[in-house]
Amino acid sequence: MRLLASLSTATLLALPLAGHALTSIDDAKGDFLATFAGSSASTDLDVLSASVTYAPGTDLFTLTATMDGVIGSTATGLYVWGVNRGAGTAGFAGIGINGVRFDRVIILRPDGTGTIGGVGALPAGSVTLSGKTITATVSGSLLPSTGFANMFDYTWNLWPRDGAFAGTAAISDFAPNNANFTTSPVPEPATGAMLLGGLGLVALLGRRRQSNS
Structure with a gap:
């Protein structure tokens, strides 16, 4: 019995930890940049969380971001994803942001459209909105490597913009x-x-222990 319990625990620990802190981010509420010319009332431009997944079988990236306000509250709002595919540079070094590196941008709009810089428009239906969350699916074929060995090496940053202002x-x-x-x-x-099988085995072992005690 103890051996089975140990094996099930080991099985769970061996599973991939996809979606944990290393591969997604939580961002503080209300942390608007001091250089932002827009209004702090534009809560739909304040990122709370963001993540990017990649499915090799379908060759699709899924970009997901949740804001503090309902997407589209700021009519001139844009959501810009920067991706480093291997040749990323610090495009914002001039304002002291040296860690954000990218070699292509993906722009998502609250009207459900999107474009990839230097490539063109995303196919219709690629961008979806649900309350405070905006999601896009992007084919890996549109984001070819510029140096990284595989697409799981790609890194990301999200910076919302108010299109009413420049730079x-x-x-x-x-x-x-x-x-x-x-x-x-x-x-x-x-x-x-x-995972489900392992959890089921753990639950079964727990019930058996209770009935034997």
């Missing part, structure tokens, strides 16, 4: 503040089955 004064927030975060793998169905 860096339009940027409300960096998420993370002065760094990039990494891509997370989408858990395979087999991994999910292993």
